[in-house]
Amino acid sequence: MKKILITVAVVLSLNSALLADSIKVFAASSTKLAMQKVIEKFNVANPNDEIVITYSSTGKAYAQFSNGFAYDIFMAADSTYPAKIDEDKNAITKPEVYALGAVALFSTNKELIKKGLEALRDEKVKHISIANPRLAPYGVAAQEILKNYSLEDVAKPKLVLGDNIAQSVQFVDSGAAEIGLVAYSLIKTKRDADEFMLIDKTKYSLMEQAFVLTKYAKDKPLAKKFAEFILSNEAQDIFEEFGFGRVK
Numbered sequence: 001m002k003k004i005l006i007t008v009a010v011v012l013s014l015n016s017a018l019l020a021d022s023i024k025v026f027a028a029s030s031t032k033l034a035m036q037k038v039i040e041k042f043n044v045a046n047p048n049d050e051i052v053i054t055y056s057s058t059g060k061a062y063a064q065f066s067n068g069f070a071y072d073i074f075m076a077a078d079s080t081y082p083a084k085i086d087e088d089k090n091a092i093t094k095p096e097v098y099a100l101g102a103v104a105l106f107s108t109n110k111e112l113i114k115k116g117l118e119a120l121r122d123e124k125v126k127h128i129s130i131a132n133p134r135l136a137p138y139g140v141a142a143q144e145i146l147k148n149y150s151l152e153d154v155a156k157p158k159l160v161l162g163d164n165i166a167q168s169v170q171f172v173d174s175g176a177a178e179i180g181l182v183a184y185s186l187i188k189t190k191r192d193a194d195e196f197m198l199i200d201k202t203k204y205s206l207m208e209q210a211f212v213l214t215k216y217a218k219d220k221p222l223a224k225k226f227a228e229f230i231l232s233n234e235a236q237d238i239f240e241e242f243g244f245g246r247v248k
Contacts, residue, residue, distance in 0.1 A: 020048035021222035024070060026061040027053055028077035028209065029166040030101060030138060030183035033190070034242040035075075038235050042226060049222050057164035059135035065090075065214070072217040073227060077101060077165070078137035079210040091212040098230050100245030101207030102184040103141050104196045106172055112179050113197055117149050119179055125158065129171040129180030132161040137207065138168075142181035144204040188243035209244070 027035050032055045039051050054061070058076040062084065065071055074091075075098065076082050082095035105117060112119040120128055131139035139161070146152045160177045162168035169186050171177040187196050211230065217223035229235055236246040 020050065021220065022050040022052060023072040023217065023220055023223045023226065025051055025053045025073045025075060025226070026065070026071040027055055027075040028058050028061075029055045029136075029164040030077050030185050031055070031075060031099070031209070031239075031244075032166060032186070034099075034185060034239050034244065037238050037241075038230065041234060041238065042229050046222075046225070049225075051226060055164075055166065057131065057135040058137055059132075060163070070216040071214055072220055072223045073211055074214055075209070075211040075230075076137070077207070077209050078140075079208045080137070082210045082212040085212050085214060090215050092215060092218055093213040093227070095210040095212050096227070096231065097208045097210045097247050099209045099236075099239045099247060101138065101141075101209050102201065102243055102245065103138065103145060103181055103199045103204060103207075104184040104187060105179065105199060106169065106182045106187055106191070106196045107179040108172060108175075108195060109178060110192075110194045113194060116197060117145075117151060117199075120146075120151050120158075121154050125178045127160045127171070127177035128155050128158045129160045129162060129168045129177035129182070131165040131168045131182075132163060136162075136164055138165040138181075138183050141204040141207060145181060145199055148203040184243040189241070 058081050062081045079095055085091045086095055107113050130142035133139035133143050146155050160171055165183045168180050169182045172180045213223050213227055231248055236248045240246045
């Protein structure tokens with residue numbers, strides 16, 4: 001009887017392994033805190049499935065994908081790159097907006113935050129952290145903000161560029177920059193309210209963060225299931241919790 005029970009257990013284990021699936025997801029660095037919780041929530045109902053996720057700048061990930069890196073889902077910090085994947089006939093779905101990004105002024109020096117963006121003119125501010133605009137949509141947004149507040153000339157010699165928006169936050173945390181224009185989603189739940197200030201959203205282009213299922217997801221039901229979860233109320237609540245605007 002004991003041998004029979006062991007055999008049944010082995011068979012069930014093998015069946016479970018066969019039913020399990022795994023996908024590779026790229027997600028923009030701005031989503032890291034939110035996505036960790038989204039995946040945790042998804043795994044509650046899908047414990048045998050594996051979401052292998054990579055966080056990076058959208059531009060860098062697009063270059064990787066173009067060179068053959070097999071992301072099944074591409075979750076960008078904008079809608080431009082998913083549209084390019086679609087235009088290149090490398091997507092099996094149209095771009096779908098999953099969250100609206102927001103930019104915040106961030107500093108560990110609370111006195112600087114009290115001054116708002118005028119703090120960028122302060123002689124104490126030697127370095128201003130933003131993401132590299134050539135790699136990260138949040139860097140493009142930061143440039144727009146500086147231009148719309150007539151701060152380009154003041155900021156230009158002080159700019160410190162992160163490879164992605166998470167690194168831009170790290171520059172401020174480490175003291176490599178006194179202040180920065182960063183993703184609200186990376187500081188909302190981690191920092192004191194007087195260490196950051198939301199930037200007026202009319203001062204930069206609407207940040208529609210979108211995803212596509214790529215050609216590599218063609219025969220992977222898990223990719224479709226996870227994409228549907230990203231747009232579910234449950235996941236949208238999580239994105240909103242971390243400072244994103246919800247789309248559903």
